[in-house]
Amino acid sequence: xxxxxxxxxxxxxxxxxxxxxxxxxxxxxxxxxxxxxxxxxxxxxxxxxxxxxxxxxxxxxxxxxxxxxxxxxxxxxxxxxxxxxxxxxxxxxxxxxxxxxxxx
Numbered sequence: 001x002x003x004x005x006x007x008x009x010x011x012x013x014x015x016x017x018x019x020x021x022x023x024x025x026x027x028x029x030x031x032x033x034x035x036x037x038x039x040x041x042x043x044x045x046x047x048x049x050x051x052x053x054x055x056x057x058x059x060x061x062x063x064x065x066x067x068x069x070x071x072x073x074x075x076x077x078x079x080x081x082x083x084x085x086x087x088x089x090x091x092x093x094x095x096x097x098x099x100x101x102x103x104x
Contacts, residue, residue, distance in 0.1 A: 023075050025091045035075045035093055042070065063100075071098040 022034035041055035058070040072095030
């Protein structure tokens with residue numbers, strides 16, 4: 001029983017230490033766009049006023065007959081946001097595919 005309790009506490013401690021905050025891609029007084037490190041979504045869109053979040057799942061693709069989900073790790077802002085001619089800000093992020101770290 002004592003070993004089980006130690007194991008549970010250790011797992012809980014390690015889980016808490018490894019939690020990373022979501023990468024904020026862009027935010028203003030209306031919206032916030034993030035890339036979560038949870039592995040549950042590729043990116044999230046949050047309406048600031050209501051707190052409602054929409055999660056967008058990563059695409060799946062096939063290489064040599066094996067299916068992969070495009071979940072990213074080591075995600076970072078790749079370039080400074082660009083203001084496009086139509087008034088939209090373009091933000092770019094880059095990361096490694098979790099299942100295929102050699103592909104970035």
